[in-house]
Amino acid sequence: MNNYELMVIFTPVLSDEEFKTAQKKYADYITSHGGEIVHSNPWGLKSLAYPIQKKTTAIYWVLEYSAPSDFNEKFKxxxxxxxxxxxxxxxxxxxxxxxxxxxxxxxxxxxxPEKAAE
Incomplete structure (x- = not known):
């Protein structure tokens, strides 16, 4: 099992329930394929550095997980x-x-230990 970090940028038009459902869907997908969720961190709505599909904001989610090495291609x-x-x-x-x-x-x-200022 290898360790990975996933960052997903979701469309900003999702409601809180839809966002939670999407998080659960991907977390369940990982666990159902032999992976393990280490930590989930929903960042929420943030501004994008550049527009994506004419959207200037998006909902960010960071997930740390461990999974078999052949899992990521199916996940992508x-x-x-x-x-x-x-x-x-x-x-x-x-x-x-x-x-x-x-x-x-x-x-x-x-x-x-902190180095003393010389």
């Missing part, structure tokens, strides 16, 4: 077929990124 096909998804990006996480994300979620500060 499902997201490409969905009209609610404007863009998506899957990033493979190494062990340092997984550790960093876990520390960030738990609120642990940097454990390295």
């Amino acid at each position: 096909v499902q997201m490409n077929r969905d009209d609610q998804v404007l863009r998506h990006m899957i990033t493979a996480l190494d062990k340092y990124a997984v550790e960093y994300n876990a520390k960030k979620r738990s609120g642990v500060k940097n454990t390295e």
Whole structure:
């Protein structure tokens, strides 16, 4: 099982219920294909850096999960077929990124001692 981070940009016309339904659909898709959800972080409505399909805002969702290595190709096909998804990006996480994300979620500060100003 490899670790991944998914960022999805949904169309801004979704209601809260439709957004939650879309999140559940993709989370269930991952778990039904042998994956495991590590963390879900809905960012909500944000401005886009540039217009996508004549839209200047979108709903962002970040999901951290672990899944078999052959899973992502099937997953990308499902997201490409969905009209609610404007863009998506899957990033493979190494062990340092997984550790960093876990520390960030738990609120642990940097454990390295601060260097004194010289």
